[in-house]
Amino acid sequence: MNRSLPLTAVLATGLAASVVAAADTDDGDAARLDTDHVPRDPGALRQIQLCGPPLAPPPDAVDRTLRDHPDTPLILDAEAIDADGLRALYRLRGNAELRRLDQHLRAEAFDLDEAAGQAHVPGAFAYSESGLHLWGTAGRFDLDADRMEVDGAEFRIHPHMHGAARQLMSTGPEQTRLTDLRYSTCPPGDELWWLHAGSLDLDHDAGLGEARHARVELGGIPWFYTPYLQFPIDDRPRTGVLPPSFGQSDTDGGYFTLPIYVRLAPNYDLTLQPTYYSRRGVLLGSEFRYLRPGFDGELSAEYLPDDDVYAEQLREDGEEVDAERWAVDWSHRGDLPYGIGYELDVERVGDVDYLRDFSSDLVGSSDAELESRALAEQSRGSHQWEAELQHWQNLRPEDRDDPYRRWPAVTYEHTPGLLPGGLEYRLDGEAVRFELPEGPEADNDQQRPVGRRYHINPQLSWPLQRQAFFIEPGLSLHHTRYDLERAEGAAGDEQLSRTVPIASLDAGIFLERPFQVGNRPFLQTLEPRLFYLYAPYRDQQDYPDFDTSERGNTVAQLFQENRFAGVDRIADADQVTAAVTTRFLDIVEGSELLRASVGQVYYRGDRRVTLDTDPDDPALTRSSSDIFADAELRLPGGLSVRGEYRYDPEREEAAATSLAADWQYQPAPGALVNLGYRVRQETEEDEDDELVLETTQDLIEASAVVPIDARWRGVGGWQYSRLERTNLEVVGGVEYRQCCWAVRGVARRYRRGSAQEAENTFMLEFELTGLGRLGQDTASFLEDVVPDYDETVF
Template identity: 25%
Template structure:
């Protein structure tokens, strides 16, 4: 027998006798030996260049590229010595332990028990599977699950590849770090947070879950707030892990001016869905920081909100859910910075929408039943004019290739019922009168209802009737494509639709008495039927050239319907918005956006479509078309209670010309545009254009919109805007971004306001202050923003500044300038802070002083 084999056999025998476990030693490499079989999880496998047995010291050493596998752990070192008397295993030289979960522990010297569970490690370094790291000059492991790091360092950042000794971006240096795996908790004693090796924060004691934890009770990252009406505030969320499928988060926030703001969030996940309930409330200490009613909530002692959402699956096809929100006043969310998932917020509209729904769908069918409640969140809206919509039922069913017709047969149904307390009137002002918060630009009172005392279509719009309004609609339609031998595509179409309306207006209270001059309250139920037949013709021409493939396709469509009836009796609730463009030029069901209006008469729509492909990635798509009213009554020329259809480009027999273009010359660059041109003068009535460019380094976008006045709809100003947005990656981790929105037509509005105010001052200089002309020039900014972001494997740092300017006609009465800071340290938590730079507020409803 070779000497090396003898030494290895002696090492195997000594180890087997010394250990309290029944080992099976299997040796790979230069030689191997085995004893009696044992359970697989109890087997120890040793691999080394040689084994040395010292009978006097009762030690056995494995020397040279040692690797030992036992109970899922692997130990590697230059030399491993087993002390039979002390039952210790000492590993030196490039020592490493790899746990069964992938954790790698390295050190200069290991002194462990014979099962590798406990012991001391010098110059310890631990790398967990999630790339978090510990290091310490000396560490102790007890009970196989508790690590105590003396003068320990923790970080989630990877070391620098070029200079591993350089401090990571951030690390926690602590006198002692105790990691208790059984508790899944890490404790830090006398710790400080360092960035690039520089201490920035001292923390006497803290603890947090380790990387294996998905849910654990404890404090979350604090939240900070600082505004004029609220003062400085600190919120400390506490998460309570009640069970694997439900939890509770409590967030008390102390505000120096207003006291204690309480917030609670309950989350519950069940087998077939989940739901969430959030509530906030405060007893205000300094009510005078907010305006009194009706401009603010300064009269209220208690203010609060409640929100809830949920979704549950009945089966794979059916689900139901809700998203509801309610607050004590319309300013609460903005004043107290309460995040709400149900808010709809833009520069021109802000409201909380509550809905509950039941939805079912298949590959050919769709069912949706829901209700809506709207709460306005601006000072210019009135709650009693907001409708409660319940129910709204939509059903759609498509049958492909029915046996007796072929093609596609479609069934559509809709039922809508709504009620409101007060009628919503809008008097059409004169072009020179600009309405600002209930007064004209001259400062005189302006009663919205005076001009609607007796309804006249030319001076009064009815946005919604008080009382109850209901409609039921059912429609069946059919169409089929036929392709003749020369490639022409013929698509016949037929449909029939029936509507039943029930209008029960309220003519008492508020301004509802004016309703009796608009609708006939003696005839509450009436109906409407609308059959239609049509034909569409397309003939694509295909050409191939050396530089691309081209498809030119002329399109013509004709649809014949009888005249629309009862358009002035219908309370138009869901079809008030009408934008005529290339997207709805060939819509079979008509160009109205909802069910309350239906297109009547005979109309032809014609156009030409071009599609080009150039190389592998470039393409272009163009559409040019026009619509012609051929017979019957033009539904877009008569309007309704809100004048929908007028000033739309469809009110004449020959419509405006519409066009659309999409062009991408190469990957990353994309142009899109749409326009509507006057049919006789070819002047642009509407322009929407955008260009975007995106690579891994640079992203940029330009947007432009211009819409001509629509006097019949109460819009006397041309609206024109330009937006610029972009970002650039300075390095692989740093990115800069910026954006600006210009109101290109505001200077005209300011000029008209000044002219009216100046005329009023000349007439009464003793009672009216001298007006000031706000001349911002052509490029007046509506909003600006810029920011900087740093992101790597362990850190996210983001700083941004945003500014939105007041637009009183839209309900925003104050400029807002906000700085936001967000710092996320992976595994430690996230810290965010926002500061409003204005001296007054975080939104409407607050006083002008701190």
């Protein structure tokens, strides 16, 4: 007899689906806790503290596929069993029981027709399986047709869901109906809230539930009623209203957002997000997503026809009042024939203050400029090319020059790999047209021409690598041509050409020493490295600067063949770089505890090619560079320290320093503490044109999640600038949670925009566990405030 008698597994699936679809599950009471399934994560442990043991065993307590296995016995037990073997009829009377793996049915009596696949329980019964306890006053089961009817049903579902229905009926694995339903996740006998429904129909094929005459009672008082409600019971998206969010800030006043999700097709959807600001007006937001076999994308837009707060600011500043606000963000990806991929990204705002006033994730991560670009690329074997159009929107026109647009840029890369004799070849090339919004510019001695740049860079090297050392001689050639358009009356050639050959020799050795601390094995390495570089001088004083800058001050940058990042300047060089790196490795953990490097460049001639540096700067005639050092330390206990140091041997003092230290500590389940310190110093000229070491950044950061007790949680974040002697951001929040409901509040004070104006905001969120949430999504916000924040600890 291989049938699993009661089809209450269908009930469990239906009820769990309907409840889980409403929201996240969390709370309850009763039933004996199986110590084999004690949860270990802080959220689940806290749930047991608040709600007691789960009301039913976990659904994954056993392998359900074993129920129909031929070796799994079906056990019938009763004081009296009448059997008609010919017709396969069984009548069990007196403490009748049926057991099969985790399934257990108990009743005073029941009848089983094995041939018809039907069972009838005329009186009260109790049934349990993994994830479910079910009671009823009578039950009828059709095993073959997967149908069931239960009168006077009461149920408890893992972990803390429970309720009752006058009748539960399943017409197959796809349909379940409950009449006069009540449901809660509060502890039985201590229900703060109940969900009542005259009827609840669950369509598992369509993934939909329909409730009629549904109401939510809180403290015995009805707070919400609807004659009809349709909702999803699985992960498939459905058209409907999403939970609203609300909050308050000094500038915006109170705000309220009511998202509406529209399922246009299985591969298209639209989310409308109208937001009412008490001081600004109504902001209309939308997000359209699409997915096709050859492309996909996302288009977001926000529009505020008349911003009252912004209009007042413009009047105070004496500017023309245009308070229409908008933003657009479009991201599109696709594939074309012949392996060509393409991308489109558009980020635009209607005014330069939009990101200051609406700190959403709609556009960009920079408050200075927004990028829009179109890109196509193809890779065939060792050949790869890209074509790009790039545009910038300058959000700080008074403080920053407009960035150059790449209009367009075509790059090519050929990497055939190793050639005969162990040689390695590479070819890079590009053709770019640089444009400015207003064309070529000239301001006194500073010119900003526009035009085309062509660059080709063949490279040939002969790498020889062994376990204990490596040697790599290399040759490369940089050829660049410019066709320029200069501002009217500006001096300089419009056609420029430059060819710079470069020769290099890179070599290093690897030494290692095993040692022990106690009984724990470690390994220390010592890695000396020499790098010789030669590049002849080419006069580039009249050459434009489209996209080139000085390289950063790190040991790794000392081994580049060009001290400039970009090809508008190819540096002259006759120099030797010497550096050494050491590492301490934990062999057991396979981790790097410490890495430290120090290096210096020794010049055999003066440097003559400059970018922003004064050609008469004495640093260009020195025989050696500053000494560069960097280190990173990672210790057990969550402590990590990263530092960089640059020492000027001519002035015999530091030229630049930076330090970043982080410590993370978890003193108890659900508790988290983060501490951080950032400091940076750089050399700048004072009023007397003397070089002095100035602190440019000095930050203290701290954040924590603190479990006060099982019900109360606190969370906080703090960022303080010692340089400005002010708080940049202060966040404080608290959560109060009972078994089946919670309320969270988060307050934030921060500096916003380039003017660093102080702003106060407050977020509030309510939750009926297992039913839904109302208010601002505090978890998403706190993930940005508290490193490694996890919602289960709050």
